[in-house]
Amino acid sequence: MLKSSLLFLGLAASLSAMAQTPAAPVRAGAPAASAATAAAPASCPALLHQNFKRLQDEAPQDLCQYAGKVVLVVNTASYCGYTKQYEGLEKLNAKYGPRGLVVLGFPSNDFKQESANAKEIADLCYNTYGVKFPMFSTTVVSGPNANPLHASLAKQTGKEPKWNFTKYLIGRDGKVIEHFPSKVAPEDAALVSKIEAAL
Secondary structure (H helix, E strand, C coil): CHHHHHHHHHHHHHHHHHHCCCHHHHHHHHHHHHHHHHHHHHCCCHHHCCEEEECCCCCEEEHHHHCCCEEEEEEECCCCCCCCHHHHHHHHHHHHHHHCEEEEEEECCCCCCCCCCHHHHHHHHHHHCCCCCCEECCCCCCCCCCCHHHHHHHHHHCCCCCCCCCEEEECCCCCEEEEECCCCCCCCHHHHHHHHHHC
8 A cells, every 4th residue: 555655646746747847848849930921922922022212212122912912023214215115014014914914113323314313203203104103223234243033033034134124024933934024014925925914
């Protein structure tokens, strides 16, 4: 009887000690936290792991906010023969935006046809052409000093912008679908068909 009582007391003490040990729950939670951290970057394609300043107020913008969308990247300019393409680009954005397309505009003076004044660029975009798609601060899109996004686009396609309004279509998976030169207008059947297929 005494032996049984001692055995019972020893077992009770062991169970009590186990209940008060916090190490097990902490260890159990750690792998879950690590998995969540590791999974987060995977939701944003490497191509969109970029930050640019917004044109109108220079607020930093993370392109990962467009992950999962079909993205049309366009380098723009205010004083170019193709500047009127802003209208067509906005029509694309308005028509296909609800289905998952976003047009991203990157003003550039690489070809000496863009204003140095951000307010002038913004006024032209919003007031003259009614642009509502995201526009970013003036940037370099070609050559050795190209911004990281355009450098990656050029590397993947083998084609860097040769002029204003060059277009790159990116799929929902973050992979480049196709490059379109400046002369391909936003309403061109070749571009529209690729957008519709990607959506």
